[in-house]
Amino acid sequence: MSVFDVLSERGFIKQMSHENEIKELLEKEKITFYIGFDPTADSLHVGHFIALMMMSHMQRAGHRPIVLLGGGTGMVGDPSGKDEMRKMLTPEFIAHNIECFKKQMSRFIDFSDGKAIIANNADWLLNLNYVNLLREVGVHFSVNRMLTAECFKKRWEKGLTFFEFNYMIMQSYDFWKLHQDYGCIMELGGDDQWSNMLAGVELIRRKEQKPAYCMTCKLLTTSDGRKMGKTEKGALWLDAEKTSPYDFYQYWRNVDDGDVENCLSLLTYLPMDEVRRLASLKDAAINEAKKVLAYEVTKLVHGEEEARKAQEAAEALFGGGVNLDNVPTIEIAAEQMSAKVIDVLTAAKVFSSKREARQMIAQGGLTVKDAVLSDPEATLNPGLFDADKSLLIRKGKKKYFRMLVK
Missing domain, CATH: 3.40.50.620 (HUPs)
Incomplete structure (x- = not known):
């Protein structure tokens, strides 16, 4: 051939x-x-x-x-x-x-x-x-x-x-x-x-x-013709400092079902027989194909170790695992354990502005530990943190952050 x-x-x-x-x-x-x-x-x-x-x-x-x-x-x-x-x-x-x-x-x-x-x-x-x-x-x-x-x-x-x-x-x-x-x-x-x-x-x-x-x-587009590679933070970069390996992995993990075959064909070296097998999976099983896609693409761009870390972090959050070491981490000082939530998250660039943070809170899109935050003026408190001084934050449906006291 x-x-x-x-x-x-x-x-x-x-x-x-x-x-x-x-x-x-x-x-x-x-x-x-x-x-x-x-x-x-x-x-x-x-x-x-x-x-x-x-x-x-x-x-x-x-x-x-x-x-x-x-x-x-x-x-x-x-x-x-x-x-x-x-x-x-x-x-x-x-x-x-x-x-x-x-x-x-x-x-x-x-x-x-x-x-x-x-x-x-x-x-x-x-x-x-x-x-x-x-x-x-x-x-x-x-x-x-x-x-x-x-x-x-x-x-x-x-x-x-x-x-x-x-x-x-x-x-x-x-x-x-x-x-x-x-x-x-x-x-x-x-x-x-x-x-x-x-x-x-x-x-x-x-x-x-x-x-x-x-x-x-051909240009990289979705099955309905939209340009792929745009995130809420802008372009999907190949530089780990601009788009973290975890965020990069999650982007491909969450592509639409109809885009799996195209992405596997163009962005991995997997044999086409395997690409077609994975793309033919239906309903919940297609998620296995998306995991393969996310791992393979992240491995190509960031290397095998970073791909593995991103995969483990995603499994810990979505697959019932317990190792959160590779989830994107926000480090805070001990004195910030009682600071306003939106101040800490905006400073850590989780939100581009306090206005964006307030909008997401108003829409019920910010979860601290297991509780949906409803008050934009809410503060952290030491009792929220686990024994290892960590706290899980969820932005929207799928963006997780681990807040960790230094």
Whole structure:
């Protein structure tokens, strides 16, 4: 089975520039390909996860990946799917984010012995001569064609700046540059990048009269079309400091039944026979499939030990276990044992504000020990704490915290 068959069976592939040629190429040859990542934050998020998994499957099949970090394109910002212009980032912020990305990617991609390459497009984009770029690349782009691109359509009403209009040219130049330097012949990426990727393919084919290809993977969405990876705290990050392994585990443990097969196919390496078996479970039994999903995905992102801890914490809370050591912990000083509940929980970032805390209490959504809190002015008291000086707090139906006196 070629990697094309693997990616097809697991549901990765959305669009291809030259389907028959790509299929034959991946069956018969080992190629160099790339995926670009703009460093707009100091952590990858779950939206990058599918692209990393697609890259990993390609590498496992013997193809060489280039991770292209957007030190240059990040200075402009991709308008694809955006209602307004992205915030401009400083070079220092971008450089810091690139270092964070490199560490996280090494969990998915093997960079040893030249098996994969990391490149930064700042190395060539920031030193480009504008007139030379117009002469070398600009002549190959039709403005009429660019204006029909899906990535620009959302911006018509508010206005698309010329600044952002150049992004497609920059991304196409990246592909051409990687083609020149490394023999890269294929770009992979999310389906929202289709227009930009196609432009790069066409640039190489026109400028070099050589084959080049692109293939998109579908975006991570729920069965009813909503984007996955959003939590009440924002994005689902791959950095343990931004989204704890326990919260990460719980996100996948609580996906809808209809999303289990899709997530197992795209976000784990489980054989497809096992994926289909787990996804076919009905009613209460589907929870076993969700536990497998949560464990496998957390193991990939955070390592086996953190996945085990998250699993044990969840079992302790929901499966009648007793070990709460790995439940998210809020440490308080002894003098806070009589403080206002909402003061302590807001300071610990359980709530983003006291207003949010009061709203949840008014809705009966905060439980302290075994009692639903009804008074927003209620205080803690030493008698609430167990012998080990811990106290279990529940926010909503499924978010648990262990308050512990230092």
